[in-house]
Amino acid sequence: MNKEAPIGIFDSGIGGLTVVKEVRRALPNENIIYFGDTARVPYGIKSEKVVRNYALQITNFLMQRNVKMILIACNTVSASARDEIQEAAGDIPVLDVISAGTKAAMAWPEHDHIGVIGTLATIGSEAYNRAIREYNGGVKITSKACPMLVPLAEEGWTDNDIARQIVHRYLASFEDQNIDSLILGCTHYPLFKETIQQELYRRKIRIVDSGESIAKMAREELARRQLLNPSGGTFECYVSDRPQRFQELAERFLGTEIPNVQIIQL
């Protein structure tokens, strides 16, 4: 495999850009191809079969672009299609946000009790519970769906009074719970990291950003395979619909502008 080859990152929509942000920070020399399936978002309300089918179409697209690694930046796909994508990708390593977030949370020396927040679909699927139990069958897990946070992030209200009240209301579920860490189980949620930190500042709770975690895992895996790129850093961005809306929102998620979002039908 080629060191200069890009890393493929995909999500059902825009949220995965928070993963791109962390990967660019951890691996500034890597070339990145992002695909956001904006025509078919949200995946969370679709059947597993449909989600697998979409995820494999995207995997094909990325493999045609000769990626050296695939990062699944979508919790729904991580929960329902991870194995199928790895099978389709053959030798190409596939990392996903659920495994990455879980691994990072479990690496914390104390983990008697883990909190998880995510969309209704992610929390309802119990995918984090299953992933955490694979590491440790005895750990206590408290999870809470926070359906308002995705639309809040897309409206750009991440640190105003309304955002603080909504975060406060959701995190009230954890007030009487002695959680050691809180997994942000949705790629939109890192936009609320400061607001969540302010809400939890009195307590020693580690906030696990699965974007940071998957970026760290990607760096370790590329190093292990001697596939780190010595001199790249390009970023190509594809969506399946409404590139302009994506471009408008992108700066908020990525922390920088995207000059040229291309539309592609799979």
Next chain:
Amino acid sequence: MNKEAPIGIFDSGIGGLTVVKEVRRALPNENIIYFGDTARVPYGIKSEKVVRNYALQITNFLMQRNVKMILIACNTVSASARDEIQEAAGDIPVLDVISAGTKAAMAWPEHDHIGVIGTLATIGSEAYNRAIREYNGGVKITSKACPMLVPLAEEGWTDNDIARQIVHRYLASFEDQNIDSLILGCTHYPLFKETIQQELYRRKIRIVDSGESIAKMAREELARRQLLNPSGGTFECYVSDRPQRFQELAERFLGTEIPNVQIIQL
């Protein structure tokens, strides 16, 4: 046509139940069949061609159930597939929320300036602007997308502090505008009617609930055609996915429980 035949009402999801509520209030003797396309919601981000195709599938389903009238309780379908549905429905009258809301707003004696709120998709489509201009080319229109209101309604936060602050923030756009009426251009928004009224109470602004308007139009049209049902009142409810979630939310939208939501693939 048969007086006992049901009225068919459909939406991309659950919002259309606010229309059902008004139709049941205005026409308690009518039998109603509702279809919510919960597998494919939201329609607003899909292309017009796809929305038309879905809408015609639903029209077919309703016609197989021998409906005597079709009410389009979805702003996206009203904007992009009204004529196609009327063509497919032949002699069966088809009413839609955009025409109904616009007609009701224009019936107000003073209408120099109309406000419209709706989803990003509805406001972006300018469908209300076109419908209003057909009545009156000179009227001023101020519109505002309120993307947080749909998730707020589905979370059940329609009259708490958070809802009041969000409504206040959105309606601030109309503060310096002398609007005579405000069209609630999304079937979720009637759930915020009281909150919106409180926000606007100092000003003589008529709030136009397109659910009320379409129910009134339906009653007039059935009376004109001598098709009013003397003795019905049944309600059948179909969705394309997740009937349980629909059932949970339904009470909030309809004001009463739905005993038996059936799932159907079109």
